[in-house]
Amino acid sequence: MSLKEQLSEQQKIAMRAKDKARLGTLRMLLAEIKQKEIDSHESLTDEAIVTIVTKMVKQRKDAASIYDEAGRKELADGERQEIVVLQEFLPQPLSADELETLLTAAIADTGANGMQDMGKVMAVLKPQIQGRADMGKVSASIKAKLA
Template structure:
């Protein structure tokens, strides 16, 4: 079953359960996917759908952080609840230990010596972790490894 079919089924289930937060989140995802399809002029495959969902998840993470900093915990909680729904449709996320191992392996394989090689390392890691890790965390780990 494709990811779009899974989203449709989840939306129907949320409607039946009268789960308004889940329903609104899934509808938002389906709208973002439809907009992307219109933008490129063809249907999206599962990899492209994951990319759209990952972008939405990143937006939710950033918004929750901004609301926490802005002293609006109720809005931060809503964003975090939406993030949990989005994560159900993303591949399993890599934990920090796995990411560190991937960073070390990539740095060694590419022979990266310093910060000047960060672009090459990030290009390789971004391809390997697409949809499975937060890009900011990957970037921070690479920066720490190359600086140290």
């Protein structure tokens, strides 16, 4: 079953359970997927959907931190609830050891030996870790290894 089909099925389950918060999040995600499909004139792959989900999780985290700074706890909690729902559809996160192994292999494969080669390493790593690791932390790890 494709990720899009799983999302549709989960939407139906949320409707039957009358879980408004979950249903709203799933509808928002499916609307974003539909918009991307309309824009590109083709059906999205699971990898493209994972990219969308990852982007939406990052947006929710940013919004939650802004709401916390502004003292709007109820809005921040709503964003965190959406994050929990969205993360269900992401692949399992990589452990620190797995990430380190992939990072070392990517540096070796590209022959990177300085900061000027960081883009090459990121290009190799991104498809392997998309949605499974925080790209900001990965970038910092690459900088530390190449410096």
